[in-house]
Amino acid sequence: MKIQIRYAQIDDIADIQHVAQTTWHLTYKGIIPEQVQRNFLSIAYSDGNVRRRMERSLLLVAESEGEIVGFANFSKANTSHEAELWAIYVAPEHQGKGIGSELIQRGLNDLTGITCLFLNVERENHAGIAFYTSKGFSKVNDSEEAFNGYTLKTTRMVLNLV
Structure with missing residues (x-):
């Protein structure tokens, strides 16, 4: 199976939404x-918000x-040396094939000059935490926040690149 990692385009919105929905329901x-x-x-994957992710x-x-x-969504943080991995999802039938690793590596290649990459993961998402740990991320802290009427228990992780 040949995988191509590329920049998202407007025509990809419905497919990004589908991957997000399918993966979220299985993961959570x-x-x-x-x-x-x-x-x-x-809300997060409305057409407008996916467009904004592409632009910003x-x-x-x-x-x-075809x-x-x-997909994976990154941005540089307030400092030019830090970045955030906001989302990374691989369709369930394609997980375990190195696609997530390829997405992270491409993001790191494109975000030149960063020294660390941060992310938040739901604390009970044990498969996600294991994946990030296997990529070299380490735990920063745990927190809780209101999330659409639900208390989300979050683990903050970082990948130090220096």
């Missing part, structure tokens, strides 16, 4: 209530045989 089943998931996805940040897609099978 039993962790985040379904109604909270639906509310979040309808680095939104990459992973494509295989199909979008994953």
Whole structure:
């Protein structure tokens, strides 16, 4: 299976939304209530918000045989040496094939000059935490925040690049 990592385009919006919805429902089943998931996805991945991600940040897609099978969204933080990984999702049937690793590596290549990459992950997303740890991320801290009427338990992680 040949994977191409490229910049997201307007024509990719529906596929990005599909990957986000499919992956969220599988990843957060039993962790985040379904109604909270639906509310979040309808806002965060609305056509307008996906367009804004393309315009204001680095939104990459992973494509295989003409199909979008994953995406990652990065941005530089307040300092020019820090960046944030806002989202990375790979369709369930394509997980475990190195696509997430390729998306992260491409993002790191495109975000030249950064010394660290931060992310937040739901504390009960054990598969996600294991993936990030395997890529060299380490825990910074834990926090809780209100999330559409639900208390989200978050682990902050960092990948130090120097």
